[in-house]
Amino acid sequence: xxxxxxxxxxxxxxxxxxxxxxxxxxxxxxxxxxxxxxxxxxxxxxxxxxxxxxxxxxxxxxxxxxxxxxxxxxxxxxxxxxxxxxxxxxxxxxxxxxxxxxxxxxxxxxxxxxxxxxxxxxxxxxxxxxxxxxxxxxxxxxxxxxxxxxxxxxxxxxxxxxxxxxxxxxxxxxxxxxxxxxxxxxxxxxxxxxxxxxxxxxxxxxxxxxxxxxxxxxxxxxxxxxxxxxxxxxxxxxxxxxx
Amino acid sequence: xxxxxxxxxxxxxxxxxxxxxxxxxxxxxxxxxxxxxxxxxxxxxxxxxxxxxxxxxxxxxxxxxxxxxxxxxxxxxxxxxxxxxxxxxxxxxxxxxxxxxxxxxxxxxxxxxxxxxxxxxxxxxxxxxxxxxxxxxxxxxxxxxxxxxxxxxxxxxxxxxxxxxxxxxxxxxxxxxxxxxxxxxxxxxxxxxxxxxxxxxxxxxxxxxxxxxxxxxxxxxxxxxxxxxxxxxxxxxxxxxxxxxxxxxxxxxxxx
Numbered sequence: 236x237x238x239x240x241x242x243x244x245x246x247x248x249x250x251x252x253x254x255x256x257x258x259x260x261x262x263x264x265x266x267x268x269x270x271x272x273x274x275x276x277x278x279x280x281x282x283x284x285x286x287x288x289x290x291x292x293x294x295x296x297x298x299x300x301x302x303x304x305x306x307x308x309x310x311x312x313x314x315x316x317x318x319x320x321x322x323x324x325x326x327x328x329x330x331x332x333x334x335x336x337x338x339x340x341x342x343x344x345x346x347x348x349x350x351x352x353x354x355x356x357x358x359x360x361x362x363x364x365x366x367x368x369x370x371x372x373x374x375x376x377x378x379x380x381x382x383x384x385x386x387x388x389x390x391x392x393x394x395x396x397x398x399x400x401x402x403x404x405x406x407x408x409x410x411x412x413x414x415x416x417x418x419x420x421x422x423x424x425x426x427x428x429x430x431x432x433x434x435x436x437x438x439x440x441x442x443x444x445x446x447x448x449x450x451x452x453x454x455x456x457x458x459x460x461x462x463x464x465x466x467x468x469x470x471x472x473x474x475x476x477x478x
Numbered sequence: 479x480x481x482x483x484x485x486x487x488x489x490x491x492x493x494x495x496x497x498x499x500x501x502x503x504x505x506x507x508x509x510x511x512x513x514x515x516x517x518x519x520x521x522x523x524x525x526x527x528x529x530x531x532x533x534x535x536x537x538x539x540x541x542x543x544x545x546x547x548x549x550x551x552x553x554x555x556x557x558x559x560x561x562x563x564x565x566x567x568x569x570x571x572x573x574x575x576x577x578x579x580x581x582x583x584x585x586x587x588x589x590x591x592x593x594x595x596x597x598x599x600x601x602x603x604x605x606x607x608x609x610x611x612x613x614x615x616x617x618x619x620x621x622x623x624x625x626x627x628x629x630x631x632x633x634x635x636x637x638x639x640x641x642x643x644x645x646x647x648x649x650x651x652x653x654x655x656x657x658x659x660x661x662x663x664x665x666x667x668x669x670x671x672x673x674x675x676x677x678x679x680x681x682x683x684x685x686x687x688x689x690x691x692x693x694x695x696x697x698x699x700x701x702x703x704x705x706x707x708x709x710x711x712x713x714x715x716x717x718x719x720x721x722x723x724x725x726x727x728x729x730x731x732x733x734x
Contacts, residue, residue, distance in 0.1 A: 238571050244600025248592055249585060256587040267514075315585045317594075318640050321549055324600045370529040475551045 239323050246332035254340060258304040265317070267344050270297060274355035278473055286359070294348055296372040299403060299431075301344060302380025303396045305337045314318040316476040329474035330389060334464065345373035348379065349406060364442055371438040379431060391471040406431055430455045491546070497680040499562060499648065500526035500548060502705075506542075506556030507547050518601035518701035520545030521557070527679055530674040533683040534725060540703040541683040542580060545650045549577040561648060571649075572603070576649040576699035580656070580683075584625040590636050591621035594643070601644040614639045615665040630657035642673075649673060649680045655689060665687070667693055687721040697721070699728045 255261055274290055316326055349370030353361055380399060381411040388394035408427040425433070430452055437452035493518055502524050504508055508517040519540045533541045543695055548561055550570040561569040569575070594611055611617045617639045620632055624659045628636065642649065651670075653661050673680050684690055690697065691711070698708040706728050709717070718724040 239574065239600055241596070243594060248587060248599060249596045252588050252592050253585075315583055317551070317577065317579060318584075318597050319600050320551070320647075321570065321577045321641070322597065322600045322644060323571045326569075383572045477546070477551055 238325055240328050241324060242334060243317070243332060243335065246329070246336060250333055250336045258307060258472075259301065263304065264340075267297060267301065269348065271348050271351035271355075274352050280363075287356070290352055290356070294352065294369060294373050295376060297348060298345070298350040298376035299380050299400075301341060302377035302382075303384055303399055305340070305377070305394045306384030306399075322478055325472060326474060326476075327468040330471045331464070334382065334385060334467075338378070341374055341381065345370045345377065346449050349371050351366045356412065366441055367434070371442070372435045375434045375438065376431060378435075379429065379456065379460065381458055382463045383429070386467045386470075389467045389474070389475075402429060403431055426455070430459065436459045484704050495693050498525045498527050499683070502544070502557070503556055503559075504557035505544075505547070505559050507543055507552050507554050509543075509552075510691065512704040515702055516595060518552075519547070522700070522703060522704040524708055526679055526698075527540050527662065527677050527696070528674075529695035530680045530682060530693055531696045531698060532690035533555075533681060533698050533700055534685075534721070535700035535706075536729060538673055540701040541700050542652050543703075544700070545577065545652050545683060546683065548650055551577055552640075568615045574644055574646050576641035576643075576646040578634075578637050578641045578654055579650045580652040582633050584624050584633070584636065585589075588623055588625055589621065590617075590628070593625055593636065594639055596622070597640045611639050611643075613642065614669065616662070631659055631662055634658055635662065638669075639712070646684070647678060647680075649678055651680070651682045651684075653684055654682060655684065655686055663689070688727060692723045699724070701728065 254264075259267060270293065273293060277286075305456065317331055318330070320326060346366075347367040349368075352369045353363070353366045356365070380403070384395045384399045387398050392398060409424050409428045410432045413421045418423070430437075433452045434456070435455070437449045440446075440448035441453060503524050505519050505522040506517065507522075508515050508521040510516075522540065522544060522654050533544065535541055543552065547554060547559060548566055550567040553567075559566055560571065561575075578589070588596070594617075611621070614635050617635050620628065620636065623632075625633070625636065634654065638651075638654065641651070654666060654670075658666060667689065670680060671680070674693075674695060682690065682694065694711055696708065696710050697714050699706045709724075714721065718727065
């Protein structure tokens with residue numbers, strides 16, 4: 236007899252309610268949809284930073300916030316899982332189903348941000364390809380962050396969002412340091428930190444067909460996603476909610 | 479009482495009384511806390527068959543620990559526990575059980591209907607999300623309510639609805655009547671009696687001895703992580719007159 240599974244449609248019943256009422260919630264969704272209106276303001280034109288840098292920073296912040304909140308420990312608590320566990324459902328499957336479903340809001344919002352950034356910048360000569368560069372970057376940023384928070388939560392750390400944010404800050408600082416060190420140290424830093432701040436360049440290179448530049452970082456991202464998902468599944472298969 | 483595809487009263491698999499469905503031999507189970515090991519069960523041996531078995535004993539005796547172990551939430555560290563001839567985890571993964579924790583928690587962002595539909599979607603027997611959860615009296619009136627709005631007794635009803643969904647052959651109830659009003663207690667008693675008649679293996683941990691005296695087919699007294707004794711209801715009543723007397727004699731060491 237095979238193990239029961241909720242399947243994607245069963246998982247969607249709880250996940251949809253989670254999106255609408257918890258993370259990001261209706262207010263959060265409205266904020267994610269409305270903040271890109273800032274792209275249409277003359278941001279940065281009279282300040283020290285170029286307009287595109289301000290837009291980029293906003294998109295990075297939105298993407299990281301979305302990833303951290305979707306994967307956060309405020310999702311299913313341990314004691315909530317007992318209802319699925321007692322019916323024989325694999326909790327590893329539950330974690331993977333939720334991860335797959337979270338791709339939907341991440342993809343939709345990333346596309347929205349890419350589209351609004353492009354529309355706000357047509358006058359500055361942005362090409363249509365920019366939509367996909369911005370959307371792809373936002374999607375990979377939120378995906379990597381969501382998966383990171385998910386694996387930290389799976390191992391029982393309650394402040395998973397805070398820890399993930401800390402790791403992202405450290406990766407950012409080391410990314411800046413890497414410009415001033417030897418090639419060997421640069422490689423070590425690249426492999427040992429989250430590839431979050433290399434995503435924009437990798438996505439742009441991919442869309443422009445420059446595989447030699449895009450491939451190493453994209454492979455790093457894929458490998459990291461694979462390892463984190465496997466670790467999440469492995470841990471959740473062995474864990475039992477103690478109520 | 480209305481029926482639904484997930485209705486335990488419709489899907490029960492009768493077993494003849496007298497067969498053993500849950501068997502514990504010298505069971506050792508405990509909790510790890512701050513580096514030390516706290517034993518919950520120490521050499522617990524007892525058998526449970528179809529019908530209703532009451533687990534009685536003082537607080538901290540190991541009753542809830544036993545139910546959690548049968549449910550596969552805790553791993554035995556020693557001895558043996560078989561459920562339907564399998565290890566608890568193997569049994570739960572293939573058949574599922576119905577477990578009602580003493581204090582039920584739910585995902586706080588759901589309505590009752592969404593919660594129950596989500597659990598129903600997990601069942602392998604073809605049960606589909608259904609608007610009819612009438613096998614627990616009054617449950618269908620709560621479907622549109624948020625789980626956070628519920629009173630303690632209403633939470634118990636919702637939890638019971640989820641536990642009994644899919645008609646699991648093994649039903650484990652930890653203090654099921656706590657927080658229920660007298661009418662709900664009577665309705666629960668009728669529901670459990672029906673499950674017992676149909677041959678479900680129902681284990682009820684409770685301090686409400688008068689309820690168990692009316693309901694249980696068999697009794698197991700748990701003290702200090704061990705099963706001190708087990709009796710059929712008839713044996714218990716003929717030997718002690720009432721469960722209150724049995725409890726006091728067992729608690730004060732007059733039963734070996």
